[in-house]
Amino acid sequence: MMKIAIIGSGSWGSALAKVLSENKHDTVLWGRKQTIIDEINQTHTNEKYLPNVSLPKEIKATTSLSEAVSNASMIILVVPTNAMRQMAQELNPLLEDQAQAPVIVHASKGLEMNTQLRISEVLTEVLNKDNYQDVVVLSGPSHAEEVARQDVTTLTAASDNLEAAQAVQQAFMNRYFRVYTNTDVIGVELGGALKNIIAVGAGIISGLGYGDNAKAALITRGLAEISRLGTARGADPLTFIGLSGVGDLIVTCTSPHSRNFQAGTLIAKGYSRAEVSEKMFMVVEGILTVKVAYELAKEYDIDMPITEMLYLALYTDKKISVEDAIESLMLREGKQEESLDK
Incomplete structure (x- = not known):
């Protein structure tokens, strides 16, 4: 048994805390909102x-970041992508006093606006390397609601240091939560971030009343876009056929649990980007990632028509309009279907 701090008391942070406590x-689960922290404790x-989820009584919740991370062997960051830099800055001085350097894990999926950095790149840029062991990415097909009710779930722990990934694997593994290891951090992070874009598109298709044929086409061609950009950034193309x-x-593209899918259905109903953000009380990473991925596609001269539309x-x-965007995609010049890494 070890002390593990979960930073972020939203749905995913709470679900991961439940797994680790079990x-x-x-x-220890940290959050900024005192009302939520009090509810978790009381x-x-x-x-x-x-x-409709009961959390283990053993979970301790706090608004004190120093209390949460003190003597923690592992710190798991589950905050929105664009809050990650600030959180790393807040953590830096607290890690100075640690008797043992912790493993830093992030379980968020996105790319930082303006810098276009992956989350692990943000963390290694901000955190003092002397104060932590390694950075590990925890990613894969997972809805917090299903993990919380102990549905079978499999994820990937990725790190440049395989031993660090294995430490995360061992901390989480149980009869319903299985973790595989991987050393392709670039591929795992980009797969997790870019799929949110395609999920927004899937929500739009569903909201407009299109059927399974259209959704299958979107997912397949979306995977091609993810692979193109990912391999251009140095990822192993085989990672994109994994978890x-x-x-x-x-x-993410087939479940109403997905906030990105939900955002797409709202866009299909005519809501603007700003209106969608107002209606959903959680960050919709896919909408933010659209802009970053579009900029990267232009920078690397990568064909990403779904992202562009x-x-x-x-x-x-x-x-x-989204209707015109779909028509534009359908009427593009005919092409040969390429392999995944093209």
């Missing part, structure tokens, strides 16, 4: 983010 680890629930690639893509529909002054 695995008999000393689990009633052992988090109804706003994880309704953090096609596995995560399928679950979503960018035009969501971000440009000359916005096109």
Whole structure:
């Protein structure tokens, strides 16, 4: 048993804390909102983010970041991508006083706006390397609601240091939560981030009333886009046919649990990007990632037509309707279907 700090008391942070507590680890869950922290401590629930779920009484919740991370062997960051830099900055001085350097794990999926950095790149840029062991990415097909009710779930722990990935694997593994290791950090992170874009598109297709044929086409061609950009950034193309690639893509594009899918259905109903953000009380990473991926595609001269159409529909002054975007995709010049890494 070891002390593990979960930073972020939303749905995914709470679900991961539940897994670790059930695995008999000393689990501390940190959040900024005192009302949520009090609820977790007093009633052992988090109804706003994880309704109808009983959390283990052994989970300790706190608003004190220093209390959460003190003497923790592992710190798991589950905050929105664009809050990750600030969180790393807040952690830096606290890690100075640690008797043992912890393993840093992140379980978020996105790319930082403006810098276009992957989350592990943000963490290694900000954190003092002397104060932590390694950075590990925890990613894959996983809905917090299903993990919380102990549905069978499989994820990937990726790190440049295989031993660090194996430490995360051992901390989480149980009869319903299985973790595989991987050393392709680039592929695992990009697979997790870019699939959110395709999930927004899947929600749009569903919201417009298209059927399974259209969704299958979107998922397949979306995977091709993810692979093109990923391999251009140095990822192993085989990663994208694994859990953090096609596995995560399928679950996010086919489930109403997915906030990115939900956002797409709202866009199909005519809501603007700003209106969608107002209606959903959790960050929709896919909408933010559309812009970053579009910029990367231009920088690397990568053909990403689905991403481009979503960018035009969501971000440009000359916005096109989602119906026109779909028609534009269908009427593109005929091409030969390429292999996954093209």
